Amino acid sequence: MFENVKVILADDDPVNLDMLEKMLQQFECTLIKVGNGQEVIDAISAHPQVDLVVMDLNMPVLNGYEVLRRIKQDVHWHDIPVVVVTTDGTEVASVLELGANDFIPKPFNLCELRHRVMNQIRNKRLADFASDTNAVLEVEVAKRTAALQQALAKALQTEYEISLRLGRAAEFRDQETGSHLKCISQLSKRLGQLAGIAPEQCETLYFASLLHDVGKIGIPDSILLKPGKLSPEEFTTMKEHTVIGGKIMSGARDYPVIEAGRIIALHHHEKWDGTGYPYGLKGEEIHIFARVVSIVDVFDALLTERVYKRAFSIEETMSIMMDECGKAFDPHLLGLFSAHVDEFHALQRGIHADAIPITSITEMVR
Template sequence: MFEEVSKILVVDDETVNLELISAIFIDSPNIMILTASDGLEAMEVLKNHTPDVIVLDIRMPRMDGIEVLDALKSDQSTSHIPVVVLSGDEKERKNALKHGANDFIPKPFDAEELKLRVLNNLQVKKYQDLIKNINEVLQKEVMKKTKELREALELAREAEYEMVVKLGMLSEFRDEETGQHIRRISHYSKLLAQLAGLSEFEQNILFYASPLHDVGKVGIPDSILKKPGPLTSEEFELMKLHTVIGGKILTSDPRFITLHAGKIIAEQHHEKWDGSGYPKGLKEREIHIYARIVAVCDVFDAMTSDRVYRPAFTVEQTLEIMKKGKGSHFDPQLIEIFFNNIDEFIKIRETFRD
């Protein structure tokens, strides 16, 4: 059985870049490279082809990259296609993200980094398509109301969770974390939601969506993600963009409840109760309850785990530090519930050890 061919559209007015990027994928037989020398030509190509990823230059004659982005994201038939922008200007890259770009590559680009970023976005697209297809099939099957359907629903839910975990791991394995971190966050979040009085429906939403909290890290360079020392202010500004990138990746039809909740969590889990977080500086109950719950769970797991820049803290040290964030970093009610039930969270940590 032949593996499906993935299409990558490269749009750049510099012929040498089109040739170089095409050459980067010459050893990938299941990837077809389509090229366009400017935005207008790209729109013509899109009339006959639906690419899986678009690599897009910003500065081009006739129709520049921002105009192409606006056209792509306003059209339902192309809005779901991941777009990786090429630019040597930081302001241009941030502007492109605001207009719907999913990722960026600085110019002049490193060939290996470009290939890895494009392949990462291609993998994310495949998982999104798979989850979407599963949900569409289930919506049709639910009309049958049979025992066979109930069994299929249970299996599909388990499969969805595994796909969400794998999607989360696309970023985590580059951050030297494991699938166990993803599973711990999932179980922590459901437990804290239960203790906070959320409905069983919302507990399950958090269980399935919380693993997607850091998926936007696929768009952060390894030089920042794996840096053994503290980040510079410029590097930290780039790191903060993983919340924006995660939201772009997970943007979908609201009917896909897991992806919609994952988008909220990815965008808001670094917001803080006192408004000093990012990316939007939301405060108190402006921050969605899902994100407030994941914020507590993510900090606890991060601090009690080894990182490239420091060894793990003990549980006692971690709790002492987290107490100082009550009412500033964390929702004061949620953190109090967490402290009062810490033994249950430690049991989860022991069950899903790295």
């Protein structure tokens, strides 16, 4: 037998109430007897976890129809089963339409009454159990989801850190500032957002752009660190850093960031008009990630002092870049970049202002 069962018995005839009480005493449940419809509502409010309401339709104050309507329309009560006691068979369809769970005709049949009441109590407890189980499962799912999201965030952060350090391995070779990679990463993501690239792809671009120059690891110092202009032969060797980077990251198609990094490393020196390297790709043959990175890479390079050049002003930088619109750069992407250049410049300056030069880091670890 179920424990702590609460049943509300409602009838304005005390004799009928006593009869119902005697018939249901064997269930060893708490019976709450009331004499009108308003008292049914009050009893439900005062007694949480009511398992069943057995009521007559013809009651004072509030009749059974109104009580049934209120119970079934209340978000907290609508699952309470209601069994209607009636002498009029024509009322059955109406009360079932209002949401009554069952009916009992007068005069009562003891065996039928017990079975109907027991069935409704059983159904209510099963529904309560399912609801409680679902609530527990929802809490557990929420916990597991939160843990999974934390693990995913940690994995993404780890992937970023690995990409950052792999990229810095190349940066240490040519003594650029330690902020260059972070600058490329953040500016690439922002330009990707402006270009309408899907959010998850912008995250991949954010990580993968760090790997754009990883192939410089394979370029000799005599060329990589040369302060003056490269000879044609030296420039041919320098261009090989794109292919070297692609080879370093080849065979990683199951790892989206590394695969995107491979594509960026190979394509970020391709030009919109087909005069770039290493493959002479043209227009949209060049992956959009590489088209994005080529713009922000040149932007940061022009604004930053290098061993072979001074830092250009923002006006000079944009003049140089706009001259290459439709030549080196995707005109649509460059147009977006130009329209938001103040935002990109502020972001670029902020990143470099917080940076420690790689040369300083090298001195610290000697």
